[in-house]
Amino acid sequence: MGELLSLDKFKSIIEPFRIKVVEPIRKTSRAERLELLKEAHNNLFNLKSENVMIDLLTDSGTNAMSAEQWAGIMRGDESYAGSPSFLRFEKTIQEITGHKVVIPTHQGRASERIIIQSLTTPGQYVISNTLFDTTRANAEVWGCEVIDLPCVESKDTQSSFEFKGNMNLALFEGKLKELGSKVGLVVMTLTNNSGGGQPADPENVGAVARLCKAHNIPFMIDGCRFAENAYLVKKRNPDSQKFTARQIARKLFELADVISVSAKKDGIANIGGFICVKDDKWVETMRNNLILTEGFPTYGGLSGRDLEAVAIGLNEALDEDYLGYRTRCIEYMCEGLRKLGVPVMEPPGGHAIYVDARKFLDHIEPTKLPGQSLALALYELGGIRTCEIGTVMFGKMNGTELTPHTYDLVRLAIPRRVYTQSHFDYVIEVFERVVERKAELRGLRFSHRPKVLPHFSSHFEWL
Numbered sequence: 001m002g003e004l005l006s007l008d009k010f011k012s013i014i015e016p017f018r019i020k021v022v023e024p025i026r027k028t029s030r031a032e033r034l035e036l037l038k039e040a041h042n043n044l045f046n047l048k049s050e051n052v053m054i055d056l057l058t059d060s061g062t063n064a065m066s067a068e069q070w071a072g073i074m075r076g077d078e079s080y081a082g083s084p085s086f087l088r089f090e091k092t093i094q095e096i097t098g099h100k101v102v103i104p105t106h107q108g109r110a111s112e113r114i115i116i117q118s119l120t121t122p123g124q125y126v127i128s129n130t131l132f133d134t135t136r137a138n139a140e141v142w143g144c145e146v147i148d149l150p151c152v153e154s155k156d157t158q159s160s161f162e163f164k165g166n167m168n169l170a171l172f173e174g175k176l177k178e179l180g181s182k183v184g185l186v187v188m189t190l191t192n193n194s195g196g197g198q199p200a201d202p203e204n205v206g207a208v209a210r211l212c213k214a215h216n217i218p219f220m221i222d223g224c225r226f227a228e229n230a231y232l233v234k235k236r237n238p239d240s241q242k243f244t245a246r247q248i249a250r251k252l253f254e255l256a257d258v259i260s261v262s263a264k265k266d267g268i269a270n271i272g273g274f275i276c277v278k279d280d281k282w283v284e285t286m287r288n289n290l291i292l293t294e295g296f297p298t299y300g301g302l303s304g305r306d307l308e309a310v311a312i313g314l315n316e317a318l319d320e321d322y323l324g325y326r327t328r329c330i331e332y333m334c335e336g337l338r339k340l341g342v343p344v345m346e347p348p349g350g351h352a353i354y355v356d357a358r359k360f361l362d363h364i365e366p367t368k369l370p371g372q373s374l375a376l377a378l379y380e381l382g383g384i385r386t387c388e389i390g391t392v393m394f395g396k397m398n399g400t401e402l403t404p405h406t407y408d409l410v411r412l413a414i415p416r417r418v419y420t421q422s423h424f425d426y427v428i429e430v431f432e433r434v435v436e437r438k439a440e441l442r443g444l445r446f447s448h449r450p451k452v453l454p455h456f457s458s459h460f461e462w463l
Contacts, residue, residue: 013328013421016321020067025053028383041459042376042444044385053383054423055415059351060224061107061264061271062415066316069269069309076305081296085304085311089274092311096246096318097253099276101283105294106301108224108262108273109134114294115260115275116142118285119218120184127175128187129167130194133393135187135222135260137453144184147175151204154195155406157345157356162236164345165192165200165229167208176215186212189222190229190252194389196409197225197330197349199232202240202252209255218282221256223249224265228350231323246318258282265351268313268416272306317416326350329414329424336428340435351413357390358408361441366391366404368443368463374410374434377441382430387411393455402446 028036028051040046049055055062065073077083090102105111112135120126122143130148131139139146149168153161167188176183188205192198205221212219223229230248233240240248253259257279263272277283287297294301302310316322327350334348337355345354357371364370371388378384390408397403412427434441448459 013325013332013424015417015420016319016325017066017417026050027053030380033380033383037376037380041447042372042462043458043460044375044379044387045456047379047385051383052379052385054419054427055385056352056412056427057385057387059265059413059415060262061269062418063264063268063270063313064415064417065268065270065309065313066417068316069312072308072312073305076303076308078304081298083298083304083307085307086298089307089311092314093274093276096249096314097259097276098250099253099256099259099278101277101280103275103277103283103286103290103297104300104302104307105273105275105290107264107271108222108260109138110294110301111260111262111273111275112138112222113142114286114289115220115258116144116185118282118289119220119258120144123182124184125175125179125182126185126187127172127183129165129189129200130192131187132189132193132222133453133455135189136394139185141452148194149175150192150195154192154198157196157354157359157407157409158343160346162199162232162347163201163204164195164198165190166204167200169204169207169211172208173211176211176217180215183215183217185218185220187220187222188256189224191225191232191350193225193351194394196345196354196407197228197352197411198345199229199236199350201237202233202248205252205255212257218257219255220258220260221253222260223253224262225351226253226261227266227317227323228326230318231320231327232350235327244318245320245323249318263310263313266314266317267310268317269306269310272302272310274300274310326414326416329421332421333412333414333424333427336424337431340428340431342431342435345409353412353414354389355410355412356407357388357410361438363439364441364443366408367402368445369408369460370441370443371408371410372444372460373441376444377434377437378410378430381433381437382426384412384427384430387413388455392458397449 151166154164259276361370
């Protein structure tokens with residue numbers, strides 16, 4: 001019969017699962033959505049989810065769980081200490097990461113807070129390929145300064161460089177020599193969410209780990225999307241193609257001194273997270289911190305049923321049929337947007353489509369928030385909720401002056417196992433309407449802007 005065609009050669013995207021439970025989507029009119037935006041002060045986080053038709057705000061905790069995960073939920077043991085659900089959770093993570101010590105938390109930002117407060121002191125620096133919002137906020141609120149050192153290639157959203165999640169090694173080494181013991185922690189975010197969902201290459205991560213070891217600085221991997229990073233490495237790095245995604249993930253995790261994971265992403269769960277620690281000298285401090293704010297070390301703020309769901313989901317996330325399907329969905333969306341002339345972050349990443357709003361809406365100055373303007377247009381014209389990752393999220397205020405971020409991106413994060421190809425086709429159709437009207441889109445300004453995590457609760461006015 002000759003060589004069998006791979007599923008990614010077909011136009012139709014066949015989900016590697018069957019759908020057993022559905023929930024309705026409420027359709028809204030454009031006039032209704034305009035009124036809802038006014039009530040929400042032009043902040044999509046303030047919308048009720050029932051008024052959103054396609055919700056691409058985040059892939060965090062918005063996933064559809066499998067039949068096996070729901071079965072695990074029924075098996076969950078709610079003992080306060082020493083639950084067998086924790087033992088299954090612990091064993092799964094030990095096998096995936098190669099780390100012995102596993103500390104559960106209720107979600108990723110709890111892991112980040114505990115790690116930062118345990119390993120750094122106020123006034124020190126945290127260096128990263130790019131920290132995401134909650135990691136950055138935890139570091140800054142604790143009193144640390146943050147330095148992002150993404151690779152040079154990441155600055156061009158249209159370049160085809162395949163590992164834009166890499167650290168700029170030359171600048172990184174220079175900062176280590178310059179700052180010395182003032183550097184308290186180094187973080188690699190995999191994939192690099194703030195930089196367009198781009199993967200980091202094992203060679204780059206290994207070089208960062210070696211430099212950290214030479215300077216006696218703790219090295220942390222933020223592995224929220226570890227499975228997607230591993231699969232993209234397998235696809236793009238010729239030296240890694242002989243390995244499974246599971247093997248690549250473990251090799252990366254073994255480079256880290258400490259790991260922080262939000263299981264709401266590649267744990268395919270609705271809540272949960274964990275910390276892994278290599279050095280015993282840090283374990284007691286972290287566990288004491290956990291007990292103070294999260295719970296006993298064998299549940300860490302999670303119910304037994306959640307521990308079960310996460311343990312199963314972590315294994316399901318490493319299934320390569322699933323990973324091939326997931327990355328193909330992102331590629332499909334990017335292909336459709338390219339045909340419309342919409343500039344997207346290239347090459348497509350693992351969990352989201354990132355539209356370069358600054359390039360797309362080049363008639364709107366960066367200080368006038370082109371990313372937020374595009375995000376609002378997508379909701380107004382099609383009921384699609386997305387997330388701005390740019391000047392709203394990361395811009396700096398100096399008095400009344402706003403300094404723009406490097407990018408103004410709009411992220412369309414795809415919840416795992418939730419939407420089908422027809423939903424993606426609808427999103428592309430809505431973009432077609434936005435393209436027709438893009439000259440009409442205006443800038444915005446902040447009418448209210450909190451100091452911490454401004455994208456969550458800011459208010460905006462049209463200019």
